[in-house]
Amino acid sequence: MSLLISRSRHVTVVGAGAIGVACALYLRRAGWNVLLLDKDAPASGASSGNAGSISTGSVVPVAVPGLALQVPGWLIDPKSPLSVRWAYLPRAVPWLLRLLLAGNEKAAHRSASVIAPLTLGALDAWSALLSPADQHKYLRVNGQLLVSRSVEMGKGDRFSLDLRRKNGVNVQEIGAEDIRRLEPGLSKDYQWGLYVPDSGHLTNPKAAIEALFNYFLAEGGEFQKIEVSGLIRDNNGSVVAITTNDTELEVGQVVFAAGAYSGRFAALIGDRIPLDTERGYNVTIPRPGVELNRPTSDIERRYFATSMSTGLRIAGTVEIAGLNAAPRYERAEMLLKHGCEMLPELDTANAEFWMGRRPSIPDSIPVIGRSARAENAWYAFGHGHIGVTTAPTTGRLLSELVSDLPRHISPDPYTPSRFC
């Protein structure tokens, strides 16, 4: 079967996570006829189970100086924030090497400076998209807290703090007393921390993205639940259609925003983009008996705990295992144990576990822009640990690029052609 769609002012967006939905909504508002596709319901992938933090201050890339020295210790410690499935290691090696190479001082400074335009305005960007009623329901602006058991910051923490400050993040160094005042439920073990007041969170990330999706439908956007399996290109390299098992869908412009699954589409077009997945886990406890006022991260163990309308969520860890390996919920059980140490009053009854796939680029800089090889194909993926934070800004920028409108931030650092 072949479904013909007028190619003028028509955009097909593949992937209805935070990024795809934000792109689709902005494109619709720019006057395009938009068809949004997903193999599942909107906000079912990584965008559903994250920590919900609108981390305006998350300008620090994953790869920072000292990372390479930490990795061996992490790999032999089952409680560490990183695990690698050995069967996947051979496939992951090129990506991991790029990650380690990106961990020098100069590269980390550069990454932070180009991540900042995506994160610093994130609260305003979310406020601009959510209706006043949905802001009231889903958006909280109570800051973010990062806490440590050490009495003073380590060298790596100093570097990260400097990166934040250099890039315009308002961040305050605080001691045990202030930690207790901000979050009385936290363990007394925490001795110092960083407080980022101009940060926020979503009380239910999945529902907030579904709200954006509902605006998109109400404003004339179309959605189909379809798994895209391939694409057809013409002699000039342009994508003329995307394919599913039994259908060809003709496209005008096409945006690939399929999160961790996007690499396959880029490869079919001929763009070699180093995308892999850092899988993460969460545990959500419906009636935890304790509440946090803001997303709170344990600096050493690298997870976030966030109070949400669905309960307390503890989310984090990185597992390098590719797209297809079955979840190992021991990682989520470990998060639950960490949570009990962070919050001594935590009632863990009816805890539910989840795994999701972060779409990650080694230098932590997402890919937003036109394919280097197909003039009507666009990419919006690779947002790693900050895709919920940066979705509205990404959607707006992508729509400006496709529509050839003035750009509100420079698109140059995110261009897919940087890998050519």
Ligand SMILES: Cc1cc2nc3c(=O)[nH]c(=O)nc-3n(C[C@H](O)[C@H](O)[C@H](O)COP(=O)(O)OP(=O)(O)OC[C@H]3O[C@@H](n4cnc5c(N)ncnc54)[C@H](O)[C@@H]3O)c2cc1C
């Ligand atoms: C544990 C954890 C905690 C996190 N915490 C935070 C946080 O606090 N703050 C923050 O900003 N970010 C956080 N993140 C990161 C954030 O969740 C991701 O960066 C973001 O969700 C990525 O969004 P996306 O739309 O690119 O991908 P996804 O949400 O994964 O969406 C991709 C969509 O593409 C669809 N798709 C894939 N292949 C196909 C196909 N062939 N055909 C059709 N559809 C397809 C999928 O079904 C999916 O719906 C966290 C991530 C994890 C795992």
